[in-house]
Amino acid sequence: MKVEPVIEVENLEVKRGASTVVSEASFKIASGEYVGIVGPNGGGKTTLVEAVLGLLPKTKGTVKIFGRPIEDFDQWERIAYVPQHATNFDELFPLTVRELVAQGRIGRAKMGRKLRREDWEKVTEAMEFLEISHLAGKRIGKLSGGQKQRAFIARAIAREPEILVLDEPVAGVDPSVQEKFYKLLSDLNLKKGTTIISVSHDLSVVFCRMSRVICVNQRTYSCEVNEGTDPEKVLRQVYGEHFHFVFHRHECRGVFGNE
């Protein structure tokens, strides 16, 4: 059965000022895929993601989400985004964890209307899923790095998105929490069928867990990840000939099925 693409990017170009950050980017992402976006610093990963979501203007090309051009897209309840540095907010901001997670339902609630009981039930579910229910009444500025991260993911999943986009979701989070977090993403992908797009610096995580990798260094390169994939060969295209990829196979979970 043919799976319809949920995101289609064709010949995308994005400029920041006079410099071109992303050019000739073309790829499709199908429903239920778990896609990693990797690339060197300044290679345009965040720019690519923000342009695809319509947060940055594009200078060329087309972006379609669920078959609709991004310019006309209005079904935002189907998408959630956890940006890079999401947790770097003003710690004085008086939001509790529950209030933050409830923001995730705004895309589904009517403008100017209060959240309904079912919205609050989803908020509770999202907090339970992320194991932060005990922090519901706590101010987000008082949470640890890992707790903040989970609160922001909970805000995203409270929306019940069909596409979840995460930019460097575990930056600054300790390894034990990272492990739980990636397990959670796999669960969302496998159990709820959520399409996940995750920008990451951690190449082994991307090649171990995700079904496809989009490499960005101004241009984009896309490859499937399976037993026959040679990460080094793929990544040399993006990072250059001097790149050497050390692959810790024992760390792998997910797509190679050795969990």
Next chain:
Amino acid sequence: MSDFSSLASLFSYQFFQFAILGGILAGSACAMTGVFIVLKKQSMLGDGLAHASFGGIALGLFLGLFPLLTALLVSILTVLAISYMRRQGIAPSDASIAVFLALGFATGLVLISLSGGFSVDLFSYLFGSILTINTTDLMMIVLLGLSIILFVLVFYKEIVVLCFDENFAKLSGIPVTAFNLVFDVLVAITIVISIKIVGVILVSALIVIPALSALQLDLSFRRTMIVSVAIAAVSVFTGIITSAVFGVATSGMIVFTAGAIFVIAAVYKKLE
């Protein structure tokens, strides 16, 4: 004012009732918008708009029009200009505010000198004159103040997310540019309806101090907003009463009360 009975008798006077009602309503609007302004790090916006509206007041007095109406027009045009300069990358917010603060005040000074110098009327707008609120002033405060409060209550969840994370607001389908513009206009209106209460010079205190005091208490957003409004209402009420008791400037006493509450809140936070 020497004894309690004569103080209590003040409440039977219409001018005193107008002062209490208008003051609490305008103070509540200031405190509500103030929480968002402080969190958006635009605390100087109130000061800039108040000084710019001084130009509008002078224009009204010069042309023989209702000064608060001309102040309202100037204040709205100013906030739109500041917003335009920020969006177009012409100047950052703080620099634009500084420019319009100076330009507005300078316009006021030129118009005053053209019309023969400062009048009692002008002083009442500069330093506030809550006890001289008339029926027209009160109607304007009630109408605009209630509109502001209603807007904030209806679009509360949208404004909070917009204030906290603009990109997330966009991805929630909120028309961010339109909302920011409407909110900026509401701030301009809030400033103008509060000018009679504490005056051009002190109006930003009514916006910033109650909000900042409530933010010291580590409450949820909803409670922060409620406490901010309560602090503003208590400050206005206490300021009016104490000014009557001691025979001193009401606007000064309102701001002093708010300042005292802020000190208590800050000390409480430090000791917690």
